[in-house]
Amino acid sequence: MPDIAIRFNGVSKKYEKHASSMRESFVNLFRKTESRNGSNSFWALKDVSFDVRHGETIGIIGPNGAGKSTILKLLAGITSPTSGTVSINGRIGALLELGAGFHPEFTGRENIYLNGAILGMKRNEIDEKFSSIVDFAEISEFIDSPVKHYSSGMYVRLGFAIAAHSNPDILLVDEVLAVGDARFVQKCIRKFEEFQKCGTTIVFVSHDMNSIKRNCHKVILLDHGEIKEIGDPKEIVDAYNAIIFKSPLAGKSQEEQRAGRSRQYGSGQAEITNVALLNNDRTMCNVITSMENTEIKIEALFHEDIAEVVVGMTIRNRIGVDVYMTNTEWKGIDIPKVLKNTSLEVSFAQKMHLAPGEYTVNVAVSQKTTEGIKRLDWISDYLTFEVVASEKMGGICNFDSSVSIKQKPAEKR
Numbered sequence: 001m002p003d004i005a006i007r008f009n010g011v012s013k014k015y016e017k018h019a020s021s022m023r024e025s026f027v028n029l030f031r032k033t034e035s036r037n038g039s040n041s042f043w044a045l046k047d048v049s050f051d052v053r054h055g056e057t058i059g060i061i062g063p064n065g066a067g068k069s070t071i072l073k074l075l076a077g078i079t080s081p082t083s084g085t086v087s088i089n090g091r092i093g094a095l096l097e098l099g100a101g102f103h104p105e106f107t108g109r110e111n112i113y114l115n116g117a118i119l120g121m122k123r124n125e126i127d128e129k130f131s132s133i134v135d136f137a138e139i140s141e142f143i144d145s146p147v148k149h150y151s152s153g154m155y156v157r158l159g160f161a162i163a164a165h166s167n168p169d170i171l172l173v174d175e176v177l178a179v180g181d182a183r184f185v186q187k188c189i190r191k192f193e194e195f196q197k198c199g200t201t202i203v204f205v206s207h208d209m210n211s212i213k214r215n216c217h218k219v220i221l222l223d224h225g226e227i228k229e230i231g232d233p234k235e236i237v238d239a240y241n242a243i244i245f246k247s248p249l250a251g252k253s254q255e256e257q258r259a260g261r262s263r264q265y266g267s268g269q270a271e272i273t274n275v276a277l278l279n280n281d282r283t284m285c286n287v288i289t290s291m292e293n294t295e296i297k298i299e300a301l302f303h304e305d306i307a308e309v310v311v312g313m314t315i316r317n318r319i320g321v322d323v324y325m326t327n328t329e330w331k332g333i334d335i336p337k338v339l340k341n342t343s344l345e346v347s348f349a350q351k352m353h354l355a356p357g358e359y360t361v362n363v364a365v366s367q368k369t370t371e372g373i374k375r376l377d378w379i380s381d382y383l384t385f386e387v388v389a390s391e392k393m394g395g396i397c398n399f400d401s402s403v404s405i406k407q408k409p410a411e412k413r
Helices: 022-028 031-035 067-074 108-118 123-137 152-164 182-197 209-213 233-244 254-259
Strands: 004-016 041-053 057-061 083-088 092-095 168-174 200-206 217-223 224-232 270-278 287-289 293-302 306-317 321-328 335-338 344-353 357-369 370-387
Touching: 004 067, 004 200, 041 067, 041 083, 041 200, 057 067, 057 209, 057 233, 067 083, 067 092, 067 168, 067 200, 067 293, 083 182, 092 152, 108 123, 108 152, 108 224, 123 152, 152 182, 182 200, 209 233, 217 233, 224 233, 233 370, 270 357, 293 306, 293 357, 306 370, 321 357
Parallel strands: 057 200, 057 217, 092 168, 168 200, 270 370, 287 370
Antiparallel strands: 004 041, 004 083, 217 224, 270 293, 293 344, 306 321, 306 335, 306 357, 357 370
């Protein structure tokens, strides 16, 4: 498999449940039949098969307990499959549980060599990269202090710096692109992008769906140890949301969803019937000018009496990044109750501080409950619109900058 970096072939993994008390442990000594028939075990993965090509970034998402961490442990060699085979073609590096291999009594210098060895780096390789690791972590003045005295930010910065310098062929990433302050997060993201440009194969596990959509070539959706779908990041994230919010569409294929109302999920107690984008002249449109006053109007029909209603909308750019989110609750608007067979209309008026490009509007009608937010109806990408501008700019926001220039003689030294 010359072009394949990772291959899972019919992989299943079973774990044994442990007794929760001494009494339960004693009782289970006399319950051998229970252990034999499997009631004291559970399957974290069930017949999982997929390939990852060299240079691909693949995302793995799913609810808690779906099996994501088990896949990473299998790839890292921490555990072995109960059945099936895991084939790896290349050196593995892992950004998992940053600093997990640190000894609290050792200095930062000593832990660089200890953690680097755990990640498979040779002594001379660590020697060569030592200064770069320290500079990246920004802890030079504390390098000879025991890490038990480090702040949590220093701790994770050092952990990321060591792992990021291990130069693996295959990189395992688990929720580590959000460590430290905003400036260091940007540094981590740039390092992640460097790995991608160098052709490193990356397996990326995260609950940050924007990061998944932005960074991955394809995504695997896991649920209860089984692969539900593999495919385009944006579509798989929508399928994940359907599972999270227990949509009637959950578990259906993408083709089945498109045959109905694609990317829609919720309890069905209310139904979004129309969404319109109005321009400055209050005319429906799909092209607006940057900085133009607009209105997004959402209409929903209620099939039951619903109390504590929340209506919201999200604007996303073309790669699925949420550029703006708001709802009636955040705006301090109270909708105490909507009666059955009543149509509710909610409008959000705003000036579109957006750079030129293509955007989508995602809308939701929800209910506040004692257990949290309950989705009544949510539709991704209900409508698409384009923003145009008379001047060139980059990014996703238009700050409408003004420029002033002054020239003055240089001061003599």
